[in-house]
Amino acid sequence: MLVYEGDFLKTVASKLMKEGCRVYAPSEIAYTEINHDSQISDVKPKKSVKEFLFPQNEVLIGYGDWIEKVPLNRERRAVVGVKPCDARAIKLLDRIFLEGFEDPYYRARRENTIIISSSCEPDAYCFCESFSSPFSEEGADIFVSRIDGISFVKAVSEKGKEVLKGFESDLRNPTDQEIEKFRNEEERVRGLFRRSVEAEIQEKMKEKFDSEIWKEIAIGCVGCGTCTFLCPTCFCFDMLDEGEKKGIRYRAWDSCQFPLYTLESSSHNPRREKWQRLRNRFYDKFLYMVESKGNVFCVGCGRCISECPAGVDIVEVLQEVSR
Ligand code: SF4
Ligand code: SF4
Structure with a gap:
């Protein structure tokens, strides 16, 4: 961890923009493009960062007399002020799209997107502390924590180290007092959480x-399907063709909450009832993914709680399961 005297998020965003890199930062609805560092805010966007790597709709091929491959997205982008829960979700998405069969579309976007995360404070819905911490650097290329006018900065990936090379003369090692300040801040933020879940809940779920x-x-x-579309770790998609003799094949986010999701061509649907589909979301995240990938596929961002029109609350559901 190194120290920068000032707001490193603003400085790095300005430098990247000058280099021609498109820069995005949190706003109320989504991580949106900025053209000045004053537009960087600390809000948690309603939409997560996953659409930068796995867009809601993405053309995969064009077809006509033959198949034309769509060029991979090579645009250099940086997302600054990414919430640690969102960055951590990228690590989980990597396990889906890069392990075993490697998804070239995801890979191209992952390589060209710089993720600069920033420690944050929980809102009324957050429970990331149950799995990790709002000071987690997982999934980021650079992790930043801004405390009392200085920034603690850490390069987490090779891509992050490359970016920090441009700041070598501006970064220094922290003093003992500064390290203590960082630890105290971590402790203070930990005390702000009002929600938690039991991550080791698999046996009770069974x-x-x-x-x-x-x-x-x-x-x-x-x-x-709001809960799944806003979730930074939900990754299900459908493949669709548009056009008969000439057209495009694209993928679009799908949701296990939709009745068509598991409908078979025989017209049998193993999850015909709404409650079966809702149950599946919790089992997928807290049991099936633990069995298949070794990870709970929830990072505690709280979006599925704050945005559900019916007031379904994942924390209350898991507490009910624990009982
Ligand atoms: S809190 Fe809800 S939206 Fe957020 S990661 Fe967990 S399941 Fe997904
Ligand atoms: S009503 Fe709530 S739980 Fe049901 S699909 Fe919509 S967001 Fe998900």
């Missing part, structure tokens, strides 16, 4: 699969 609680929880759910 016991509760046939419980009536799933029908009760699903009563208000309208099947809108």
Whole structure:
């Protein structure tokens, strides 16, 4: 960890913009493009950072007499002020798109997008502390923590080290007092969390699969899919063709909350009922992904709680399962 005297997020954003890199920063709705460092805010956007690597709609090929491959996205971009939960979610998405079969579209975007995360304070819905910390550097290329006018800066990846080479003369080692200040701030922020879940809940989930609680929880759910679309770790997509003899094949986000999601061509649907689909979201994140990938696929960002029109609250659901 190195120290920069001032707001490193602003300085690095300005430098990258001068170099012609497109820079994005948090705004109320999404991480949006900025053209001045004064536009960097600390809000948690409603939309996560995943669309920079895995867009909601993405053309994969064009077809006509033959298949034309679509050029991979090589645009150099930087997202600054990324929330640590969002950056950590990228690490989980890497496990899906880069392990085993490697997705070239995701790979190209991942290589050309610089993720600069920044430590933050929890809002009323956050519970990242249950899995990690708002000071986590996982998934970022550079991690920054701004405390009392100075910035603690760490290059996490090779890409991050490359960027920091341009700042060598401006970065120094922290003093003992500064290290203590950092630790105290971490401790202070940890004390601000009002929500938590039990991450080691897998055995209890197995016991509760046939419980009536799933029908009760699903009563208000309208099947809108907001919880999955806003989730930084949800990665399901559908493949669609547009055009008969000539057209495009693209992928689009899908949601396990939609009735068509598991509909088979025989017309059988293994998750015909809404409560079965809602149950699946919790089992996928807290059991199936742990069994297949070794990770809980939730980073505690709280978006599925704050934006659900029916008030379905993942923390309350997991507490009910734990009971
Ligand atoms: S956001 Fe809420 S209402 Fe919409 S599908 Fe998810 S749980 Fe159901
Ligand atoms: S499941 Fe909900 S709280 Fe967990 S990462 Fe997804 S949106 Fe955030």
